[in-house]
Each structure stands twice: as C-alpha cells, then as structure tokens.
Amino acid sequence: MANTSFWSYANPTKFMATTAWLLPVTGWLAGICLVVGLIWGFFFTPDDFRQGSTVKIIYLHVPSALMAINAWLMMLVASLIWLIRRHHVSALAAKAAAPVGITMTLIALATGAIWGQPMWGTWWEWEPRLTSFLILFLFYIGYVALWSAIEDGDTAADLTSVLCIVGSVFALLSRYAVNFWNQGLHQGATLSLDKDENIANVFYFPLLVCIAGFALLFVVLVLAGTRTEIRARRLSALLARERMA
Amino acid sequence: MPELGKYAAEVSLAYVISIALVLGIVALTVWRSRRVRRALEDVEERRRSNG
C-alpha cells in the first residue's frame, strides 16, 4: 500500500482502470439513495404547520443547493491541482464538473423560486440566497464558455483555472454584497427551514438520504464526464496525428 | 398519493422540473460518453488496420 497514494490516480490509465468499476458501484448507490430519499420524503413525511406541503420541496432544494456550491469548490480545488501539479485528469475533472454544477444550480433556483411563491405571491424575489445562486449560475456559464472558446487543451485548462480562482473570490464577495444590498427588503422574504431551530428528525433523516443521493449523483456524473474528457483528449490527439500523416 | 392540499401544483412542479433536469444531465453525460467512445474506437480501428 505504501506506493499507492492518492496522486497515482492522476495517471490517466490508472484513473480509467479504477473508475471502470467505481462508476457502476457509485451509480447504483446514487440511484438507491435518490429513490429511497425522495420517496421517503415525498410520501412518508408530514406537512409543516406553516408551510404546508411545500416543505416537501426541501428534499430537492437543499441537496441541490449544497451540491451547486460543492461542485464549484471541487472545480476550484481541481483547478489549483492543475496549476500546481499539472495533472491533466484534474483539469478535465474540473471541466466535467461544470455542467453538473450548472444543473444543480438550476434545480436549486427553480425549487427555490417555487418554494417561495406561496410565501411571496410572485414567482421570483431578489432575496439574498436565490440571488447568490443566480450569480453563481453566471459564473458557471462563463467558465464553460471559456473552455469552449479555446482550442488548445492545456491553454484552456490554464485560463479556465485562473478564471475559476478569481471567480471564486468574486463569488464570495458577491454573496456579501447581495446581503448588503438586500438589507432594505421586507421581512419574511427569505427562504429558510428555520435553520436556527432544529429541523425535526422526521424531516432530517430523509433529507440526509437525499443529500447523500445528490452527492453520489454528482460523483458519478463527474467520474463519467472525466472519463469522456480523457477519451476526447486522446481522440483529438490521434486525429491530429492522422491529419499530419 | 399524499394529501398535498392547496400547494399541490407548486410541489408537483418542483418535483417534475428537478427530476427532468436530473434525467437531462444523466442523458447528456451518457450520450456524450457513447459518442466519444465510438469515435475513439473508430480511430483506433483505423490505426490498427493501417499501422
């Protein structure tokens, strides 16, 4: 075991070999958690006395919101690893994570807006958390757009990594700015499940399962996406060689 | 079906949209994976028969 460190997975061949079996395992786990968690939450939990049946939306909103942020954090770490250690698998993993992050952000935005609708009377409110997710969505879009706009793989990896790092700082700044900006808004415009109080166990456990499900779903999709990116990179290298021959 | 009461439309909408998005990204991932894999196999096949 002494020779196998985490970094050995930076080797594309070893990565492909390991994920070949890891992918279906994680996939099944993700599927089970999602199905169990959502069915449990949707069918077998009571309504909230204040929010009615809309509380059932937390089983979608909270996990997706968490993953939207975690996806970006993973991209940040992967970008740093690329810039420092030049592991291609890391750069490609960041690239693969972005579309998944976008999807999570969209789910968080949609469920957040729908959850708030009975409370606000409108389909959208510029409340701090939803607004921050909207800004995060824009950062994701920019990241993906930059990847697509650059032909050379290494250059794209470098530039998108720098963008991810700078973007992370500004995303954080935006969070504070939006809170500041929102101070004048009337009370009751914020989404919360009374985070300060304790969430009742009856909601908490299915929520945990759903969070696990979304997290595992993220892992599966990123592993699959990274495998695709590794193959795509090999593909374009071979095509380039064909063209020159 | 649980008694969703007056928020039935909202809750259903949330679930439908979320599940659709999840299925969407899964489908996209699978589709892209298959496409690249097939293209790579084609090229490697050509290399084997030429080289």
Next chain:
Amino acid sequence: MTALFLRDLILSVRAGGGFGLALAFFLIVTVLVPFGVGPESATLALIAPGILWLGALLACLLSLDRIFALDYDDGTLAVLATAPVPMEGIVVVKAAAHWITTGLPLVIAAPVFAILLSLPPAQFGWLILSLGLGTPALSMIGAFGAALTVGIKRGGLLLSLLVLPLYVPTLIFGAEVVTRAGSGENAGTALAFLAGITAGSLALLPFAAAAAIRVNLR
C-alpha cells in the same frame, strides 16, 4: 513603463482610439433610460444611481478588448513580454491608461448626466466619489478579463460574459453609496467596501492577468 503609459494614452486618443466613445455611450444610455421608464422625476431620481453606475459599467466594457488585443495581434505584446519590465507592471499600466481614457471622463461628466436623471444635487458628491473609487476596479477587472480572452478571435461577447459577473460587487456597493446617501442612511460602509474591492483588485488581479497573458503568449 511611463513610456508605455503615454503611448497607450496617445494611441487611444487618436482617431479610432475610442477616447470619446465611452462618454458618448454613457450619454446615450442616460438619454435612453427616460424613454424606457417614463419621464417621472421621482422614478428617475430613485433609479438614477443604478442607471449611472450601469452606464459607467457598460461604457467601460466597450473599450476593454482593446487593452491587449491590438498589441497581441501585431506581436507587440510578445515583445513587451521580453522587456525588463514585469508583465504585472505592463498590465497595471494598460489598465491605468484604460481608466484615464474611460473611467476618469465618466467620473468628471457624471454630474451632468445625473442632472438629466433628476438625481438630487446633494448626492452629486457621493456619486463622483463612488464612481471615482469604483471605476479603477472596473478597469482592472476588465483588464483581467481582456487578458483571459486576448487570444480568442472576436472574443468581445465572451469578454462581457466573463467580466459582468465579476462587476457585481463593485456595482452593488457603488450604487448603494449613492442610494443610501440619498435616503439619509450611512453611506460610509458601502464606500468602505467599494474602496476595499478596488484596492484588492488593484493589488491582486495584475498577477492573475499577467499569468493569463503569459499563457496566451505561449
């Protein structure tokens, strides 16, 4: 570096250099807004800080791709990279030149446009202060975006897509300074945050931008 600074200034002031463009664009936006939202003074006064800041933002955006692209295309940037001046210095100089030709005229002309939008004169000072503190950040953040996209053909739209989200904190705090001053609240906090963002951008982004340019010059 002074030579580079002066050269960039002169280049942008010359015909086709886009010197008056930002100001003209600012004017157009300011004139168009009342046509879009109605001539009610009360409404205009309320949204004036935001509109003026948005105008400044968009006007800055216009000339961003010229910061590096022209020198990149004719090979000057590659030559500059070999100069004894560090790339970070080159970035700062170019961002400064951009600010002098874009941000500074906006700051000076802002009260005139504020009059058009019925902004109460009491807030003029705050407006100039917030724009004066904030527009350098816009130039520096913009320079970073320009450095990222310098190698991309017709990357202007992508540049906007990348830079506008980065502008959000500056926009929020900048506009809040003027709005809060108008409603009698304390504008100092917003001003402090605004200054902080500008200071941070000026201190740190040159390194990120220089790194991006070096990557693009490879």
